Amino acid sequence: MLTVLEPEGLYPDTSEEQRILGPNVRLLHGGGEESIAQLPDAVCAEVDGLFIFRNWLSAADIARFPKLKVVVRMGVGYDRLDRAALAARGVTVCNVPDYGTTEVADHAVALILALRRGITLHHDMQRAEPPAPWAYVTSPLLQRFSEQTVGLLGLGRIGTAVALRMKAFGCRVVFHDPYLPNGVERALGIARARTREELLEQADILSLHAPLTRTTEGLVGERELRRLPAGAVVVNTARGPMLDIDALYTVLRDGHLAGAGLDVIPQEPPVEPIPRLLAAYRTREPWLEGRLIITPHSAFYTPHAYDDIRIKSAETMRDVLLDGLRSNVVDPATD
Numbered sequence: 001m002l003t004v005l006e007p008e009g010l011y012p013d014t015s016e017e018q019r020i021l022g023p024n025v026r027l028l029h030g031g032g033e034e035s036i037a038q039l040p041d042a043v044c045a046e047v048d049g050l051f052i053f054r055n056w057l058s059a060a061d062i063a064r065f066p067k068l069k070v071v072v073r074m075g076v077g078y079d080r081l082d083r084a085a086l087a088a089r090g091v092t093v094c095n096v097p098d099y100g101t102t103e104v105a106d107h108a109v110a111l112i113l114a115l116r117r118g119i120t121l122h123h124d125m126q127r128a129e130p131p132a133p134w135a136y137v138t139s140p141l142l143q144r145f146s147e148q149t150v151g152l153l154g155l156g157r158i159g160t161a162v163a164l165r166m167k168a169f170g171c172r173v174v175f176h177d178p179y180l181p182n183g184v185e186r187a188l189g190i191a192r193a194r195t196r197e198e199l200l201e202q203a204d205i206l207s208l209h210a211p212l213t214r215t216t217e218g219l220v221g222e223r224e225l226r227r228l229p230a231g232a233v234v235v236n237t238a239r240g241p242m243l244d245i246d247a248l249y250t251v252l253r254d255g256h257l258a259g260a261g262l263d264v265i266p267q268e269p270p271v272e273p274i275p276r277l278l279a280a281y282r283t284r285e286p287w288l289e290g291r292l293i294i295t296p297h298s299a300f301y302t303p304h305a306y307d308d309i310r311i312k313s314a315e316t317m318r319d320v321l322l323d324g325l326r327s328n329v330v331d332p333a334t335d
Contacts (some may be wrong), residue, residue: 001025001026002048003026003046003048003067004017005027005030006028007036007050010309016314020315021314021317024322035056036055036064037060044064044066047065047068048067049072050065050071052081054080057071057082057086059082062086062089062091068089068091069321070091071092071094072095072096072316073096074309075095075096075100076096076158076211077211081093094317094328096309096312096316097328098157103300103302104158104161108162108261108263109166111237112235112261114261115259121137121290121291122290124289124290125290140230140231141233141259141291149202149204150171150174151203152175152209153206153207154177154238155177155184155209156177156210162209164188173190174190175190175191176198204231206235207237208220208242211238211239212238219242220243220244220247222251225251226251228256233260234260235260235261235262236264240264240266240268245265245266246275252292258291259291260292262292263295263299265294268297280292
């Protein structure tokens, strides 16, 4: 009998996972341990398959699982896993790329709309003390969508969903993704930038949609942000370390960028000393009024998506651990 462990206790029971994995799998359900390191050695010694959601899985953690064959990251990103150590052990790594696609895309578009239509700007001003006059405000944030170019860094499932949504608003959409074959742009009716620099120079709205790897960490810094047209807006619903948050503070503070929407930041949850931009946001510094939206890595969430994580993770574990399929296996070369 194979043993599968879900250490974080995300769901109240294991009935759905047991149904999918079948009677020949022993399913262990944790109590929400803060880290893998807190698991008893005796439990780790029995585990063939491991689910990971919030936990980080280091080389030292991996060494405690002598029978481990498959790790399923219960989400899209896999930067929480030491993939080199897993590969050295011959452990197969999977993710769940097809949950929360519409939620994250909708969230990115919502951030764009809230900023570019001045919704957060007018909201903040109307609840000020005293409230602003009952009138529209002239700001670089407010722009007609048919005059805007949306630039997408990365065009996977979520990036594609954003592209289709922003096309519907009348925007010109352009993307840069060196891993996609020629012709994707023709199928979607959007434009392709050959280089990242070419994309940045025309993006009135920049939205990030790439996984976090060694090549994408620090992908957008001050040099890249200053390549954007003056008055541009930046949205990040991908991974925090892709965007230099201190550089973002600088280009917002000096007015080069009009606004930003962040669902992710470099360290989550934030710890002291928190980034300058987050500090300015929390203290409502006047220069930032209406120009910044921060949400707590919640773009993926709806009750439906949370159920999808459970079901699709279990289905992936079944396919790979029990049936020997290659469902959602992450290519080691993607680092």
